[in-house]
Each structure stands twice: as C-alpha cells, then as structure tokens.
Amino acid sequence: MDDAGPSSEPDEGVAWIRVIPEEAAEGDLAALYDEHRTRQTGSVDNILKIHSLHPETLADHARLYRTLMYGKGALSRSEREVIGVVVSVENRCHY
Secondary structure: OOOOOOOOOOOOOOOOOOOOOHHHOOHHHHHHHHHOEOOOOOOEOHHHHOOOOOHHHHHHHHHHHHHHHHOOOOOOHHHHHHHHHHHHHHOOOOO
C-alpha cells in the first residue's frame, strides 16, 4: 500500500458507492444539495449523496424520509429515530 491517499477501490466487506462531491455538483444536483443541507453541519448527509449519479432518486429519497420520520403515525419522532439508530447499529452502518 502506498501513501497516495485513500483507494478508489472498496475494502472487502464495505459498501462503496461513487458519489459526486458537493463542491463538484452542478445543475439539478447542485440545487438538490443546496435544498437538503443539514442545518447542523451545512453539508449533505451521505445517505442522500449516494443518489448523486441519479438526482431524481435523491429527491424521492428525501421525500420518503420526511414522510417516514415526520408524517402522521402512531410513533413519535423520537421513537422513529431510535428505530433508525438500532437498525443502523445492527447493520453496522454509521447513522
């Protein structure tokens, strides 16, 4: 292994998805990134960036997320968040 920086190849057992970085986004993707930046960090969550090669799916994913986490239902927002954390831990996924 050389010191040229991170590999563009995935590590064994780790999912790897090519994304367009925020600073390289143009057109519709740049507009979607601007729309979906988090208030806390000012950046776009990785779970949305995975859609960068197909921006229409980014918009659809964001809409689904808002419905699941903020829509009417029997579970509170906190309960929904706990479910997300537990599932992510079980899947060894950074939430």
